Amino acid sequence: LGPTVTIGEILVEIMAETPGVGFLEPQPLTGPYPSGAPAIFIDQVARLGGAAGIVGCVGHDDFGRLNIERLQRDGADVSAISIHPELPTGSAFVRYRPDGARDFVFNLTRSAAGQISLDDAAKALLDRAGHLHVMGSALSIPGAWDLIRYGLDRIAECGGSVSLDPNARKELLSSHEAAGQFAAIVAEADLLLPSGDELFAAAGCEGEEAALAALFDQGVSEIALKRGDKGATVFRHSGERTDGAAFQVEEIDPTGAGDCFGAAYLTCRRMGFPPDRALLYANAAGARNVTRKGPMEGAGSFDELDAFIANTSRA
Numbered sequence: 001l002g003p004t005v006t007i008g009e010i011l012v013e014i015m016a017e018t019p020g021v022g023f024l025e026p027q028p029l030t031g032p033y034p035s036g037a038p039a040i041f042i043d044q045v046a047r048l049g050g051a052a053g054i055v056g057c058v059g060h061d062d063f064g065r066l067n068i069e070r071l072q073r074d075g076a077d078v079s080a081i082s083i084h085p086e087l088p089t090g091s092a093f094v095r096y097r098p099d100g101a102r103d104f105v106f107n108l109t110r111s112a113a114g115q116i117s118l119d120d121a122a123k124a125l126l127d128r129a130g131h132l133h134v135m136g137s138a139l140s141i142p143g144a145w146d147l148i149r150y151g152l153d154r155i156a157e158c159g160g161s162v163s164l165d166p167n168a169r170k171e172l173l174s175s176h177e178a179a180g181q182f183a184a185i186v187a188e189a190d191l192l193l194p195s196g197d198e199l200f201a202a203a204g205c206e207g208e209e210a211a212l213a214a215l216f217d218q219g220v221s222e223i224a225l226k227r228g229d230k231g232a233t234v235f236r237h238s239g240e241r242t243d244g245a246a247f248q249v250e251e252i253d254p255t256g257a258g259d260c261f262g263a264a265y266l267t268c269r270r271m272g273f274p275p276d277r278a279l280l281y282a283n284a285a286g287a288r289n290v291t292r293k294g295p296m297e298g299a300g301s302f303d304e305l306d307a308f309i310a311n312t313s314r315a
């Protein structure tokens, strides 16, 4: 089966070192770290040895090279990452509030990250994909829909599968057009990876039971619901439910947990692991990632996740 392919923003992240200090005064920063939800996701797939590729765009600068070199080193196919001749690589500045909440200053749609398009390299990668992972966040980029639509059609033709992380910004989904695109992806998805209320956004109704029923009616076969430090639950169309306890870790940086979780769950399922074993690795991947500063610095290989599982207690 062909590689797992995703589409969307590739960024660098630069973090304020001291929680509680805003960006209104000079202060120590750390980074740049490679980032962007689709990039984190695909890096974690590749770290697990899964065939992986991403359609994205970076600038002709160090931030772009940093991302391409990391993804390539970790084993991802970077042939469909284009290099924009003028615009800089996208960036996100993040700072943490004392309660752990995050504030971002994004440069996304007006950077190279916002310039993805259905070019020849993107078509070539999507033509050989065996699985398409769609990130709701990518729908903020104007060219993303053409790529997603093309990818969904190719996947339908080759009998591949589709997953969706419905992490689209709420304001975006209030637009009629984006809501229609989002619904079209849900209708073609086999696996959903929602976190919290995103389950309801994907289902178009409130209430866990009603939302699950609505999604299964539309042909979704598995839903892995992420619950942060409470772990996660997998619901299957067949009616089975599998709860996975969270690993007990000290959270250093929550960014990227959901992406690593989703990548590990999907990759394990594509490798033929049963849902409970896939969920174990997914919970481990999410938890391990929050113990490291930097959005994809904690993405682990199977050896690293096995060691983490052996040495970490669960709630």
Ligand code: ADP
Pocket (backbone or CB within 6 Å): 195, 225, 226, 227, 228, 229, 230, 231, 232, 246, 247, 248, 249, 251, 254, 256, 257, 258, 259, 261, 282, 283, 284, 285, 286, 287, 290
């Ligand atoms: P998202 O980043 O998409 O909002 P979550 O915050 O729910 O997703 O994190 C995804 C998964 O990562 C969780 O289901 C859990 O397995 C793991 N995880 C996240 N935060 C923690 C934490 N503080 N302790 C342990 N596991 C965590």
